[in-house]
C-alpha cells in the first residue's frame with residue numbers, strides 16, 4: 616500500500632516535471648496582489664503568488680524547481696522593482712519549495728513554520744520512491760531552508776501593508792495560510808484545492824475540516840488562492856471542505872459495515888466518482904484518498920512528526 620501511494624504521488628510529480636503545458640499565468644486578484652496559477656502537468660508544479668507593499672514584495676511559494684521560479688521572478692520584475700523581501704513557504708512539499716534558492720539569491724528571507732525547516736530535506740525524499748536515486752537525494756538535500764521560523768503566527772509589514780501568516784492544521788501538520796486583509800485575499804497553500812482532489816499523504820482530515828470551517832467563517836467573502844487548480848471562490852472552498860467531509864462519511868459507513876481494503880474502496884468509489892469525477896487528479900488520487908482516510912479513521916495513519924516541538 617505504502618509503495619503504491621508513493622508511486623501515485625511520484626507520478627503526479629513526474630507529470631508536473633515532464634508536462635508541456637504553459638508554466639503559469641499571473642492573475643491580478645487585488646491591488647498589488649497576484650496569483651501565479653499553473654495548469655496540471657506544467658513545469659511549475661503548483662500555484663504561487665506575490666504581494667506588493669509600499670516598500671517591498673512578499674512571494675508565497677516558489678514552485679517545484681529553479682527554472683519556473685526564475686520565470687516568476689521575471690514576471691514580478693515586469694510589475695515592480697521593489698526588493699523581494701520575504702518568501703513564505705506554505706508547507707514543505709517539494710512542489711512549493713523547489714525554487715527557494717532563486718529568491719534567496721535575490722536577497723529574500725525565507726519564512727516558514729518550524730516544521731517546514733524540520734521536514735524540507737527529509738520528508739521530501741519519500742516522493743522519489745523507496746530507493747531514491749543519487750540525483751534525487753542531491754536535489755532534496757540542496758533545497759534552501761527557511762531562515763526565519765515561527766510556531767503559530769507572524770505578521771509582516773511591507774511598509775504600510777500588513778501580511779498575516781497563520782499556522783493551520785490539516786494538510787501536513789506544518790501548513791500556513793497567508794492573509795492580505797486590505798485586499799480580502801487568502802493564500803491557502805495546499806489547505807485549499809480548487810476543483811481538485813488533494814494529496815492526503817501527510818493529512819489529518821479531521822483537523823483539515825476544522826481549519827476550512829474557521830477560514831470560511833473568518834473570510835466569508837474573500838478571494839482564495841489555491842495550491843492546485845484555479846483561483847478559488849468561497850464556494851470552491853466550501854465544495855472542497857464538503858469533499859473531505861463526504862470522503863470521511865463514506866469511509867466511516869463502509870468501515871461500520873465491516874469493509875476494508877479493496878472491498879472498501881470498491882464500495883465508495885462510485886459515489887465519489889458521481890460527485891467528484893470531473894475534478895482534477897481524480898484518477899491519480901481517488902483510491903489513495905480512500906485508503907489514506909480509512910487508515911486515518913482506523914488510527915493507523917503515519918504522518919510526519921516534529922522532532923522538537925510536538926507540533
Ligand SMILES: [Zn+2]
Pocket residue numbers: 661708710711805842843
Ligand atoms: Zn502542492
